[in-house]
Amino acid sequence: MKRKYTLSNKYNSFYINFSFMFIGFVLAIMSTITLYSEITNPGFESWTDGNPDNWRTTNNPPTFVNVTQTIDAHSGSYALEGEVKTINGFSIPVALESGSDGAGFPENTRPAALHGWYKFTSISQDIFMVTLAFRKGEQGIGAGQFSTTNSTGNWTEFVANIVWGSEETPDEVLIGFQLQGTTGLVHEGSLFIIDDLAYGPAIPTGVEEKSGPNEVSLLQNYPNPFNQTTTIRYNIGESEQVNLSVYDLLGQEVATLANGNQSPGNYEINFDSSKLPQGTYFYKLQAGASTHVKVMDVVR
Incomplete structure (x- = not known):
């Protein structure tokens, strides 16, 4: 025993x-x-009175409805479709914002990127754009962006890498989807379908910066984040009209750095942010039919 x-x-x-x-x-x-928060109604399966639950749309019935539920889904039963409609000769822009009032979703993690699936029809080079803005209180501390003018009838994954301007943890995120015109106006018939949103890993950047002799490229500003001044570099492949502007997280233009016809070559612009508050900003290069957008962070 x-x-x-x-x-x-x-x-x-x-x-x-x-x-x-x-x-x-x-x-x-x-x-x-890495653990990520879940996005509310990420597959757009839940709808009430013609609108996706917990998302704000540009619908204004009975005058117009340009965001609808569709059975053309990547997975599940439904997806979301946004299409430019014309009312009395005016093209009505399409936009979708997180939160039933557009005020965003609660968020207490620092994801690396937003992933999702889309189909897109671009009329006259209209742009499909995805934006993210992370806030701590009223302060922007991170942002991400994806944009394309390339139409695709097949389900295609997008990845919007997120750039963080501080070490803080956010308390909310604003996620937006919209169509923009390269000339300022959107065109009837441009549409996107989106489904299956989720946070995930970032993808390597810099591919678009390796441009050939006839391509347009926009490089990441350096330094970034920065306190007052930073350098923005870009390449123009042929003579064309060029505009380089800076926008805040609300989409308001805060600075124009270049606007006019430019010859082929490499360009370098020093941007002075001393008149801007701390936060996250987008800078957009439009050269002919090509559009490139990147994110930069001002810290004080």
């Missing part, structure tokens, strides 16, 4: 030690996994 008791103790001791080791191993693995 004593021998049996001793073996049992050894077995129990081994089992307990192994259990603690296994739990420690699992916790170590879990500590390396």
Whole structure:
């Protein structure tokens, strides 16, 4: 009986030690996994009175409805479609904003990127744009952006990398989808369909910066984040009308850095942000039919 008791103790001791080791191993693995918050109604499955739950649209019935539910879904039963409509000769822009009042979603993590799936029809080079703005109180501390003018009838994944301007954790995120015209006006028939939004890993950047002799490219400003001045570099492949402007998170233009016809070549502009408050900004290069947007952060 004593021998049996001793073996049992050894077995129990081994089992307990192994259990603690296994739990420690699992916790170590879990500590390396990035956890992200869930986006509200990310697959646009829930709708009420013609609008997606917890999202604000540009719908204004009965005058016009340009955001609708569609069964052309990437997964599940439904997706969201936004289409430019014309009323009395005026093209009505399409926009979708997170939160039923457009005030955003609660957010207490620092995701690396927003992923989603889309289809897009671009008329006259209209732009499909995705934007994210992360706030701590009233202060912008991070932002992300994706844009394209390329039409696609197949489900295509977009990834909007997020740039953080501080080490703080946000308390809300504003996510927006919209169509923009390269000349300021959107065109009837341009439309997007979106589905299956989720936070995920970022993708490597810099691919568009390796441009050929006839391409347009916009490089990331340096330094970034920056206190007062930063340098923005871009390349023009052929003579064309060029505009380089800076916008705040509300889409308001705050500075025009270049506007006019430019010859092919590499350009460098020093941007002085001393008149702007701390925060996250977009800078957009329009050269002919090409549009490029990047994010920069002003810190004080």
